[in-house]
Amino acid sequence: MTPRKPLLALDKDDDELAYRERTREHAKPLERTRTRIKHGKVIGDKGLRGIVATPIGPKWIVAVDLEFWICGVSGVIDVPHTSTMIAVGDVVWIEPDGDRTEQGDPSAAIVKVEERTTVLSRKAAGKTQREQVLVANVEQLGIVMAVALPNYNKRLIDRYLIGADKGNLDPFIVINKYDLLDSEYHQDVLDDLMVYIKQLSIPTMFTSSKSGRGMQELKDILAGRSTLLTGPSGVGKSSLINRFTDARQRVGAISEKYEKGRHTTTASLVIPLPGGGIVVDSPGIREFGIFQLDAAELPFYFEEFTPYAARCKFAPCSHTHEPDCAVKEAVESGNIDEERYVSYLNLKDTL
Numbered sequence: 001m002t003p004r005k006p007l008l009a010l011d012k013d014d015d016e017l018a019y020r021e022r023t024r025e026h027a028k029p030l031e032r033t034r035t036r037i038k039h040g041k042v043i044g045d046k047g048l049r050g051i052v053a054t055p056i057g058p059k060w061i062v063a064v065d066l067e068f069w070i071c072g073v074s075g076v077i078d079v080p081h082t083s084t085m086i087a088v089g090d091v092v093w094i095e096p097d098g099d100r101t102e103q104g105d106p107s108a109a110i111v112k113v114e115e116r117t118t119v120l121s122r123k124a125a126g127k128t129q130r131e132q133v134l135v136a137n138v139e140q141l142g143i144v145m146a147v148a149l150p151n152y153n154k155r156l157i158d159r160y161l162i163g164a165d166k167g168n169l170d171p172f173i174v175i176n177k178y179d180l181l182d183s184e185y186h187q188d189v190l191d192d193l194m195v196y197i198k199q200l201s202i203p204t205m206f207t208s209s210k211s212g213r214g215m216q217e218l219k220d221i222l223a224g225r226s227t228l229l230t231g232p233s234g235v236g237k238s239s240l241i242n243r244f245t246d247a248r249q250r251v252g253a254i255s256e257k258y259e260k261g262r263h264t265t266t267a268s269l270v271i272p273l274p275g276g277g278i279v280v281d282s283p284g285i286r287e288f289g290i291f292q293l294d295a296a297e298l299p300f301y302f303e304e305f306t307p308y309a310a311r312c313k314f315a316p317c318s319h320t321h322e323p324d325c326a327v328k329e330a331v332e333s334g335n336i337d338e339e340r341y342v343s344y345l346n347l348k349d350t351l
């Protein structure tokens with residue numbers, strides 16, 4: 001599997017965009033009123049601080065603690081950034097309008113968006129070189145895979161790790177569906193993933209959302225932080241989150257009232273955790289392209305190569321065809337994980 005587009009992207013996003021465009025077309029003219037940006041907005045006493053949980057047609061669901069509000073965008077809004085005015089994960093201030101929507105949910109207007117600490121973006125669809133922010137303010141990337149149905153993929157793990165590195169997110173690995181693994185194979189799986197656990201010191205946990213195995217460990221790493229869970233479709237991201245909170249179903253139920261027949265799993269969803277912290281459930285992806293990866297910097301994303309690379313005969317050395325390449329020798333002697341080297345070669349091919 002090779003990336004076709006040099007992007008860090010959640011790839012059901014195209015459907016998401018198309019969907020939003022469609023709903024915008026049908027939105028009432030009033031809701032399409034243009035907004036004006038004005039800095040230094042003073043928030044009134046009624047103002048509440050929340051997190052944008054998910055888009056809902058032309059509006060947004062905003063989580064204030066564990067409550068959900070349906071929010072339009074105020075005609076005058078205070079926004080510090082120039083790309084994507086509002087994104088999932090944005091910290092916003094809302095002012096309740098004292099009303100409820102037809103469906104009975106409390107409604108408010110977003111009046112201010114706070115500065116973002118991190119962004120996961122991609123190039124916006126279309127001809128312009130515009131950045132589209134997919135998720136704002138996540139600190140950690142939880143890479144979720146399964147021991148079976150579907151089998152974990154180390155190539156994909158390696159690409160996620162580079163994505164996390166580039167996005168300045170702390171990565172961890174969750175190997176789910178452990179209940180499907182016969183105990184006689186536990187050691188094999190552990191050995192297979194040892195490079196991440198030992199050499200790269202990436203927190204790695206083995207979980208089952210069926211049996212509850214590893215849930216405390218996962219809970220601990222999520223506590224008080226904001227985490228994007230990513231991974232292929234069907235590995236159990238949503239099931240894991242459902243072990244901790246019913247907030248995912250509650251947002252889903254709200255979305256369904258407004259967007260009949262639409263599965264909420266096609267959009268990223270921010271879920272507040274009961275003890276503090278948030279987790280972003282993202283749709284399964286088929287492909288994980290990496291935004292602006294440079295051939296010269298690629299070896300540095302394989303940090304376990306570094307001590308050997310210094311001993312290659314040629315400098316720079318691509319660690320492919322050169323004679324007396326210490327990296328290749330380390331692969332042959334088993335000091336560098338062979339599959340990581342294959343990941344390196346695969347990625348190199350795409351640049």
Ligand SMILES: Nc1nc2c(ncn2[C@@H]2O[C@H](COP(=O)(O)OP(=O)(O)OP(=O)(O)O)[C@@H](O)[C@H]2O)c(=O)[nH]1
Nearest residue numbers: 177208209210233234235236237238239265283284
């Ligand atoms: N045996 C087993 N099945 C699981 C486990 N976790 C989830 N499943 C099942 O796997 C299927 C997919 O789970 P989801 O939680 O929807 O997976 P997801 O990663 O959110 O998938 P997308 O939303 O498509 O990206 C469901 O049928 C779950 O019941 C587990 O730990 N063990």
Ligand SMILES: [Mg+2]
Nearest residue numbers: 237238265283
């Ligand atoms: Mg899901």
Ligand SMILES: [Zn+2]
Nearest residue numbers: 312317319325
């Ligand atoms: Zn070399």
